[in-house]
Amino acid sequence: MKKIIILLLAVSLLLAGCQALSNIKLPKSLPGLSSGEDTGGSGSISAYFVNPKQGGSALKDYPFSPVVRIKSLGGYESDGQVCISGLDREIFSGFSGCECMSFKQEKDESGKFEHDDVSFGPYTLRIKQDDRKEHVVSSVTRFEYGNEIKANISISRDAYENTGCTASINSATSGPLVVGIVEQETIPITEDIVTLIFKIHASKAEEGRFILEENLNDQCTPLSSEKLPVIRARAKGFPTRAPVTCRDVEITGNDVTVVCEAKDISLIDSSGSALFGDNYSPEVIFELRYFFETTSSARFTVS
Numbered sequence: 001m002k003k004i005i006i007l008l009l010a011v012s013l014l015l016a017g018c019q020a021l022s023n024i025k026l027p028k029s030l031p032g033l034s035s036g037e038d039t040g041g042s043g044s045i046s047a048y049f050v051n052p053k054q055g056g057s058a059l060k061d062y063p064f065s066p067v068v069r070i071k072s073l074g075g076y077e078s079d080g081q082v083c084i085s086g087l088d089r090e091i092f093s094g095f096s097g098c099e100c101m102s103f104k105q106e107k108d109e110s111g112k113f114e115h116d117d118v119s120f121g122p123y124t125l126r127i128k129q130d131d132r133k134e135h136v137v138s139s140v141t142r143f144e145y146g147n148e149i150k151a152n153i154s155i156s157r158d159a160y161e162n163t164g165c166t167a168s169i170n171s172a173t174s175g176p177l178v179v180g181i182v183e184q185e186t187i188p189i190t191e192d193i194v195t196l197i198f199k200i201h202a203s204k205a206e207e208g209r210f211i212l213e214e215n216l217n218d219q220c221t222p223l224s225s226e227k228l229p230v231i232r233a234r235a236k237g238f239p240t241r242a243p244v245t246c247r248d249v250e251i252t253g254n255d256v257t258v259v260c261e262a263k264d265i266s267l268i269d270s271s272g273s274a275l276f277g278d279n280y281s282p283e284v285i286f287e288l289r290y291f292f293e294t295t296s297s298a299r300f301t302v303s
Contacts, residue, residue, distance in 0.1 A: 043073030044175045044206055044292065045105070047082060047141040050117065052300035058135075060302060063122030064092060068139050068296075071115040072105040075173030079104040080143025082118050083220050086136050086297070093124040098220030103143075127302055138297040142216050146289040148173045149200065151182045152281045155239075157267055157274045159188040167198060170283060176292045177231075177256070178205040192268050200233070200258040200286055208294035210251045216291055229291065233258045236285040240265050251290075258288060 051067040058064045068082050083100040101118045108114060150170040167184040183199040204210075210229035233246035246260040269275055 044076070044145050045078060045080070045141060045143050045294065046071045046073050047139060047294055048296050049137065049139065049298035052137065052298050054298045055300065056298070057301045057303050058125065060125045060127040062125075064125055065119050065121040065123070066137050067120070068118045068141070069115050070103045070105065070118055070141070072113040074145070074175045075148065076146045076175060077106050078143050078145050080141060081217060081219075082139050082141045084120055084137055084139050085220055086138040087123070088135065091126055091135075091302070093126050094121065095123050100219045125302060134299055134301050136297055136299050138295065140220070140293060140295050142211060142218075142291065142293045144213075144216065144289070145175050145292050146173075146287060147175045147177055147179055147202070149179050149182065149286040149288075150283055151286065152283050153184055153196065153198070155194075155196070155265065155267075155276045155280050155282075156186065157276050157278065157280070159186075159191050159194050159267060174205075175288075176204060176206040176208060176210070177202040177288060177290070179288075182286070189264060192266060194265050194267065196262040196265060198235075198260045198262075198286070200260070200288070202256050202258070202288065204254040204256075206292075206294070208292055211291045211293045213291050215293075223293075228252060231256060231258055232289045233260060234287050234289075235260050235262075236287065237282075238262060238284050239282040242266075246286075258286075260286065 047068055047070050049066065050069045051065065052058055066084055066087075068084070070082065072078055079102065081100050081102045083098055085098045087095045089095050089097055099120050101120065103116050103118055105113055105116065149172045151167045152170060153167045167182040169179070169182055172179040180201045180203060183201070185197045185199075187195045187197065189195055211223060212227055212229050215223050228250040231249045231251060233249075235244040235246060238244045240262065242262045242265045244260060244262045246258060249256055249258050267275055
């Protein structure tokens, strides 16, 4: 008899739990998590030597042409320049000491990126017996890049009852910055007007450093450290006529927060009717834009 009573109690608890779960509305997406859409790759600009390869060699009887392979691994179209240095001009005849070439990464018709092989030289090798040793060629790649974040925001028809209004990320392209979450705060101005504030939290995720836009085309010169690089942001596809402004953010560390503000959004029209229905959650796009620098090198021998 005891076993039957315990069994009946267990079944009752299970049914009650299922009923409670059925009343819970689970979110379609959580802040910072993708809903399964294409996030646009998992990196930014890849730049590395394919000639010479690390640990490879150059032959003295043939012209020597260093090649840096460039490819955008994220979802952002980009342009910039790559400069090489480090070669001994007495051995690699024709090399000036620093040479730079520009590149552009654009999506093809299928929406993908093809690599761009940036070639330097050719240089003539003037080799003596004691020059048959290890050499190093280095590159500095500077480029414009960015992140595109698609997020559903929320606008409540009641200026004061907006505790459930938040933002959730649908997708975010990768880059030197990785976006974590987008926070939304609703500020009542009057009972019919609100201001929305969005905070985009991101962290540096790649080896390299942020640079000033004015340094993008500098060639093999030390960069000024007097100014701080900045992130510029904008919002696109916002569903109201209210102006949306985003503040430039100076980069001082690995973590940054970009703030965008939609001011004085009216919740009613001229006749006093509500402009937004319940659970109004349109998708908007936030775009972050900045400039970045990476380095690479290849150690090789001459034979």
